[in-house]
Amino acid sequence: MTEPACRFCRAPLGLPVLDLGSQPLSNAYLSPADLAAGRERSFPLRLRVCACCLLVQVDDSVPPKAIFDGDYAYFSSFSESWLAHCRRYAADSVARFGLGPTSQVLEVASNDGYLLQFFADAGVPVLGIEPTANTAAVAQAKGVPTEVRFFDEATGRDLAARGFAADLVHGANVLAHVPDIRGFVAGFPHVLKADGTLTLEFPHLLCMIERVQFDTIYHEHFSYLSLLVVEAVLGTAGLRVYDVERLQTHGGSLRLFCCHVEAPFIEAQAVDRLRLAEREAGLADVATYTTFAARVDDVRRAFVTFLDDARRDGLRVAAYGAAAKGNTFLNSCGTTAEDVVCVFDRSPHKQGKLLPGSHVPVLDPAKASEVRPDLLLILPWNLRTEIMRQMDDVRRWGCRFVTVAPEVEVTA
Ligand SMILES: [Zn+2]
Numbered sequence: 001m002t003e004p005a006c007r008f009c010r011a012p013l014g015l016p017v018l019d020l021g022s023q024p025l026s027n028a029y030l031s032p033a034d035l036a037a038g039r040e041r042s043f044p045l046r047l048r049v050c051a052c053c054l055l056v057q058v059d060d061s062v063p064p065k066a067i068f069d070g071d072y073a074y075f076s077s078f079s080e081s082w083l084a085h086c087r088r089y090a091a092d093s094v095a096r097f098g099l100g101p102t103s104q105v106l107e108v109a110s111n112d113g114y115l116l117q118f119f120a121d122a123g124v125p126v127l128g129i130e131p132t133a134n135t136a137a138v139a140q141a142k143g144v145p146t147e148v149r150f151f152d153e154a155t156g157r158d159l160a161a162r163g164f165a166a167d168l169v170h171g172a173n174v175l176a177h178v179p180d181i182r183g184f185v186a187g188f189p190h191v192l193k194a195d196g197t198l199t200l201e202f203p204h205l206l207c208m209i210e211r212v213q214f215d216t217i218y219h220e221h222f223s224y225l226s227l228l229v230v231e232a233v234l235g236t237a238g239l240r241v242y243d244v245e246r247l248q249t250h251g252g253s254l255r256l257f258c259c260h261v262e263a264p265f266i267e268a269q270a271v272d273r274l275r276l277a278e279r280e281a282g283l284a285d286v287a288t289y290t291t292f293a294a295r296v297d298d299v300r301r302a303f304v305t306f307l308d309d310a311r312r313d314g315l316r317v318a319a320y321g322a323a324a325k326g327n328t329f330l331n332s333c334g335t336t337a338e339d340v341v342c343v344f345d346r347s348p349h350k351q352g353k354l355l356p357g358s359h360v361p362v363l364d365p366a367k368a369s370e371v372r373p374d375l376l377l378i379l380p381w382n383l384r385t386e387i388m389r390q391m392d393d394v395r396r397w398g399c400r401f402v403t404v405a406p407e408v409e410v411t412a
Contacts, residue, residue: 004059006050007222008181008233013057016046017289018214018296020332024356025062026218026324031353040356041066045328047217047224049289053232056205056224056289058217060179081386083114085249086172089199090118097168097197099124106159106166106191108151109174113139120144127164129155152180156187165193172201173250175230176223185237189260197265198239198258200230206281207252209288212406214296215329215379216251226283227254227274234258243268251382299405300333306408307339310375317402318373319343320387322350322362326379329404331357342371343379344391368394375410377402 003012022042030040043061050057093099105119110128112135119126120143128146130136139146149155151174169192178184188198205226208216217224231241242265243257254274259265282288310317319326322345330340337360344365345351351364363371368391376394378387381403388401388411401411 011052018047029353113144153186156190315374
């Protein structure tokens with residue numbers, strides 16, 4: 001087998017810094033019939049770091065068709081805190097950039113239009129680019145103009161040729177999810193006005209490393225990003241970062257404000273402060289990544305011990321949140337439906353299905369009083385407060401809440 005090349009700088013990558021074994025796609029929820037028919041495929045999940053540009057990435061082990069085929073189980077509109085985050089972002093942007101009826105907002109990977117609808121409600125013209133047909137159709141149905149296609153340099157050129165130019169271009173949780181990060185970023189200069197702003201949000205590698213958030217690693221999450229590396233990627237497209245905000249979303253994310261290199265924006269001090277923080281945390285040193293696997297093993301061992309103890313004490317463990325990150329976590333710990341009896345999730349698209357790999361059944365949270373678990377494991381730990389509030393009822397029979405990384409924590 002040939003050594004894989006870095007998806008940004010094309011340098012050959014060395015050995016994996018973390019090998020999570022063979023895993024199914026994190027969004028490949030199964031019906032019981034799929035399982036009976038043996039329709040589950042697994043692919044190696046390995047994390048590597050490029051010694052040249054320091055981009056942390058997973059291997060391209062999955063045929064791209066397998067990733068985007070079939071039912072796309074993730075509809076963004078189901079998390080309340082995420083919707084509130086988007087509403088705030090839209091309101092802040094309208095104020096900060098003075099957007100109005102003559103402005104244009106573009107979102108790449110616009111999903112079901114959950115974000116653009118807030119701009120549209122404020123009277124700002126919007127356009128979404130979304131490669132998944134069924135989610136784009138939901139956006140169209142609520143009046144959010146959406147083109148069904150991938151965003152890349154060809155799409156950027158095509159939009160520009162049609163006279164399209166945006167005052168604000170937004171990409172939330174998409175930069176980390178594109179296989180060709182360089183080709184993707186190359187599309188932005190074509191669609192951004194000379195004084196326009198590009199905002200990008202992505203989970204921050206610094207948080208993944210500091211808090212051992214290895215559950216954020218999955219096949220479709222190709223790159224694990226720092227300011228350090230993203231500045232280099234943007235530079236290849238003639239773009240630069242002029243401001244940055246650190247967000248609590250997804251367990252710690254960055255929102256970068258970017259512009260054309262020659263645009264008149266003055267760089268905020270926050271940018272330099274973050275560059276320094278990343279260096280101090282060792283993100284510029286390869287050794288930081290090569291020691292990550294041992295820290296992951298500690299978390300996995302602690303969780304397996306927790307499950308063993310629960311079984312010994314005759315306690316019934318259920319989970320909450322059928323999210324991608326939960327699947328990586330459960331599968332890399334070898335968890336099955338014998339350890340975790342079910343997972344509650346509010347998305348009707350997931351209820352009645354089985355989690356990929358672990359085959360834990362997904363149930364409507366309304367069924368919690370029938371299952372009556374003793375321990376409720378919160379898989380999307382970043383939504384812990386929201387979930388504990390939603391599931392408060394389980395306390396009636398003494399059920400306790402559990403979160404795992406970086407340590408197992410049980411809350412009554
Ligand atoms: Zn590289």
